[in-house]
Amino acid sequence: MKVTMKDVAKYAGVSLGSVSKVINKIHVKEATREKVLKAIEELNYEIDENARALKTNRSHTVALILPSIWHPFFSEFAYHIEEYLSKNKYKLFLCNSDGDAEKENEYIQMVRQSKVDGIIGITYSDIDRYVSSQLPFVTIDRHFSEEVTYVTSDNFHGGEIAAEELVKRQCKKLAFVGAISVYPTETQNRKHGFIHYCETNQIDFVKFTPLEPIDYLSGELEDFLRENTEVDGIFAINDLVALQTIQIMTKLNKKVVEDYQIIGFDGIRKNNEFPYELSTIAQPIEKMAEAAVQTLLALITGNSFEQRTILPVTFKPGKTTINNE
Amino acid sequence: MKVTMKDVAKYAGVSLGSVSKVINKIHVKEATREKVLKAIEELNYEIDENARALKTNRSHTVALILPSIWHPFFSEFAYHIEEYLSKNKYKLFLCNSDGDAEKENEYIQMVRQSKVDGIIGITYSDIDRYVSSQLPFVTIDRHFSEEVTYVTSDNFHGGEIAAEELVKRQCKKLAFVGAISVYPTETQNRKHGFIHYCETNQIDFVKFTPLEPIDYLSGELEDFLRENTEVDGIFAINDLVALQTIQIMTKLNKKVVEDYQIIGFDGIRKNNEFPYELSTIAQPIEKMAEAAVQTLLALITGNSFEQRTILPVTFKPGKTTINNE
Numbered sequence: 206m207k208v209t210m211k212d213v214a215k216y217a218g219v220s221l222g223s224v225s226k227v228i229n230k231i232h233v234k235e236a237t238r239e240k241v242l243k244a245i246e247e248l249n250y251e252i253d254e255n256a257r258a259l260k261t262n263r264s265h266t267v268a269l270i271l272p273s274i275w276h277p278f279f280s281e282f283a284y285h286i287e288e289y290l291s292k293n294k295y296k297l298f299l300c301n302s303d304g305d306a307e308k309e310n311e312y313i314q315m316v317r318q319s320k321v322d323g324i325i326g327i328t329y330s331d332i333d334r335y336v337s338s339q340l341p342f343v344t345i346d347r348h349f350s351e352e353v354t355y356v357t358s359d360n361f362h363g364g365e366i367a368a369e370e371l372v373k374r375q376c377k378k379l380a381f382v383g384a385i386s387v388y389p390t391e392t393q394n395r396k397h398g399f400i401h402y403c404e405t406n407q408i409d410f411v412k413f414t415p416l417e418p419i420d421y422l423s424g425e426l427e428d429f430l431r432e433n434t435e436v437d438g439i440f441a442i443n444d445l446v447a448l449q450t451i452q453i454m455t456k457l458n459k460k461v462v463e464d465y466q467i468i469g470f471d472g473i474r475k476n477n478e479f480p481y482e483l484s485t486i487a488q489p490i491e492k493m494a495e496a497a498v499q500t501l502l503a504l505i506t507g508n509s510f511e512q513r514t515i516l517p518v519t520f521k522p523g524k525t526t527i528n529n530e
Numbered sequence: 531m532k533v534t535m536k537d538v539a540k541y542a543g544v545s546l547g548s549v550s551k552v553i554n555k556i557h558v559k560e561a562t563r564e565k566v567l568k569a570i571e572e573l574n575y576e577i578d579e580n581a582r583a584l585k586t587n588r589s590h591t592v593a594l595i596l597p598s599i600w601h602p603f604f605s606e607f608a609y610h611i612e613e614y615l616s617k618n619k620y621k622l623f624l625c626n627s628d629g630d631a632e633k634e635n636e637y638i639q640m641v642r643q644s645k646v647d648g649i650i651g652i653t654y655s656d657i658d659r660y661v662s663s664q665l666p667f668v669t670i671d672r673h674f675s676e677e678v679t680y681v682t683s684d685n686f687h688g689g690e691i692a693a694e695e696l697v698k699r700q701c702k703k704l705a706f707v708g709a710i711s712v713y714p715t716e717t718q719n720r721k722h723g724f725i726h727y728c729e730t731n732q733i734d735f736v737k738f739t740p741l742e743p744i745d746y747l748s749g750e751l752e753d754f755l756r757e758n759t760e761v762d763g764i765f766a767i768n769d770l771v772a773l774q775t776i777q778i779m780t781k782l783n784k785k786v787v788e789d790y791q792i793i794g795f796d797g798i799r800k801n802n803e804f805p806y807e808l809s810t811i812a813q814p815i816e817k818m819a820e821a822a823v824q825t826l827l828a829l830i831t832g833n834s835f836e837q838r839t840i841l842p843v844t845f846k847p848g849k850t851t852i853n854n855e
Binding site for chain 2: 266269273274275276277279280281283284285287288291296297298299300301308420422445448449473475476478479
C-alpha cells in the first residue's frame with residue numbers, strides 16, 4: 206500500500222499542514238521539519254511531483270536562451286540541459302536569441318507571469334537591467350552584476366594552459382585571436398589567462414582583438430596573420446574561431462603543425478562517437494549543464510545553491526598541435 | 531487612432547461576432563468572410579495575436595521532438611524551426627527523445643490537454659499508434675500510416691544522384707553503407723534510389739545494411755570494407771556514417787579521393803560560415819523547417835495545407851570526391 210501524506214503526519218506526530226509545508230519548501234520550525242523529514246525517510250514516502258506542481262503553481266518549464274542552437278558547443282550544452290531537466294520532470298523552452306535583447310526579455314517577462322519557472326541563459330546582449338537576484342536565472346559565460354548566479358568553466362586557467370601547451374611544443378612567438386565585446390564577458394578571461402602566462406614567463410606574443418561584431422574571414426584577421434609571419438603558436442578564443450583561422454592560414458600557404466600550431470577553446474565534437482577535431486581547451490559541457498540545472502532548480506524551489514560555480518577545463522590534444530609525449 | 535474590431539464590423543456591415551469568427555478561423559458564410567477580410571484590409575486592422583490566443587485557448591507553443599539536438603543536422607533544423615515559429619509568435623519546447631517512445635508520448639498527451647498546440651517530430655520509435663490525422667503533428671523523415679502529414683526531402687532521387695556522381699567520377703564498384711530499421715523510415719529511400727540507379731545502369735555494387743541499432747565503429751563495417759577491397763565509390767546513408775566510414779578506411783590505410791570517393795547525405799555544416807565538410811547530398815534544411823512550421827500552423831489554425839511536401843536535394847561537392855569539372 207502506498208504511503209500517504211497522512212501517514213507521514215501521523216508518524217511524525219505533526220499536522221498534515223506541516224507536512225505539506227515541508228514538502229513545498231515553506232518555512233516551518235526546524236524541529237518540525239526534522240520530524241517530517243525523518244518520517245518521510247523511514248516510511249519511504251514518495252513525493253508526488255505533479256501534485257506538488259499544482260500546489261506550488263509552478264509551470265515546470267525552464268527557458269534556455271542561446272545565441273544559436275546551430276553551433277556545436279551550444280547544441281551539446283542544450284542536449285545535456287534538456288536531459289537533466291527531463292530527469293527532474295521539467296520541460297524546456299528553446300530560444301535562439303541571436304543577440305536580440307527583446308526576444309530574451311520576452312522570456313524574462315514569462316518568468317514574471319509564472320509561465321516559465323526560470324531561465325538558463327547564454328546572453329551577449331545587455332539584459333543586465335532586467336536580471337536581478339530575485340529572478341530564477343542562471344547564466345553561463347557572462348557575469349552581469351555580481352548578484353547574478355552563474356556556472357562557468359575556468360576560463361582564465363584555460364588561457365594559461367593554452368599558452369603553456371604551445372610553449373611546451375617549442376612555439377616561440379604566440380598569438381591570441383578573439384574579438385572583444387562592449388559588455389564584460391566571461392570568455393575574455395581566456396585572453397587574460399593567456400596574456401598573464403606569457404607576461405609572467407616572458408613569452409613573446411601578439412594579439413588580434415577587434416571589437417565585436419567581427420567577421421573573422423573578412424580580411425582583418427588575414428592582414429594580422431600576414432603581418433605577423435613569425436607567429437608559430439596560436440590560441441583562439443573558441444574552436445570556431447580556430448577553424449576560421451586555419452582556413453585563412455591555408456590560404457596563406459601555412460600548414461598546421463609544420464608551420465604553426467593552434468589551440469581552440471570549447472571542445473566541440475559532432476557527438477560522443479567522434480574525436481576532438483582540434484587541439485582544444487575542453488569545457489566540461491555535461492558537468493556545466495548539470496550544475497546549471499541543479500543551481501536553477503535550487504533557486505526555483507528555494508533550496509540553497511552556489512552563487513558561483515567554476516568548473517575545471519582540460520587540454521585535449523587533437524590534430525593541430527604536435528604530439529610531445 | 532487604433533482601428534478596433536468594432537470599426538471592422540461597422541465598415542463591413544456585419545456583426546461583431548462574425549468579425550471574431552473570421553479572425554479566429556471559425557466557419558462563416560463565404561460572403562460574410564469576404565466582407566470582413568475586405569474591411570480588415572481597407573482599414574488596415576491589425577489582429578492582436580495575444581487577444582486571439584486567449585480567445586482560442588491556444589498555448590502558442592509547439593514541441594519539437596528530435597532523437598538528439600547534439601547532432602549537426604538536427605541542430606541546424608531546430609535553429610530554423612525556432613526562427614520560423616518565433617516569427618509567428620510561437621514558442622518552442624525542445625525534446626531529445628533518444629528513441630524513448632514514452633518521452634515522445636508525453637508531448638502527444640500535452641497536445642491532447644491543450645498545453646501544446648502541435649508537434650514537429652523526427653521520431654524513430656513506434657509511436658504510430660498514438661499519432662492520428664486529428665493530431666496537429668508534422669513529421670520529417672518518417673511516414674507512419676499514410677494519414678500523417680509530412681515534409682521531407684527527395685530521398686529517393688538523392689540516392690540516384692549519389693550513384694550518378696560517383697559513376698561520373700570513374701568509380702567502378704560502388705557500395706551503400708547504412709543500417710535499416712524495423713520501422714519503415716523515409717531515409718531508406720536513399721538506399722532504394724541508389725540501388726535503382728545501379729540496377730538500371732548495370733553498375734556493380736555491394737551493400738552494408740545491418741539492422742539498427744548498430745555501432746558503425748565496432749567492427750562489422752570494418753569487416754565489410756576489408757572484404758570488399760575493390761570498392762572505390764561509397765554512398766553513406768548520412769554524413770555522420772560517411773565520417774565514420776572514413777575513420778575506418780583510414781585505419782585500413784585507404785586514402786579518400788586517391789583510393790576511394792565517398793558521398794554522404796544531409797549537408798551538415800558547423801554553421802553558415804563554414805563550407806561542406808564532405809561531398810554530400812544536401813537537404814534543403816531551412817526550407818524543410820519553413821515548410822514544417824507552415825504546415826503545422828495551418829493544421830493548428832484549420833487552414834488548408836499540403837499533406838505531403840517533398841523538397842529537392844542537391845549534390846554539394848566537398849573534399850571527398852574528385853573535382854570533375
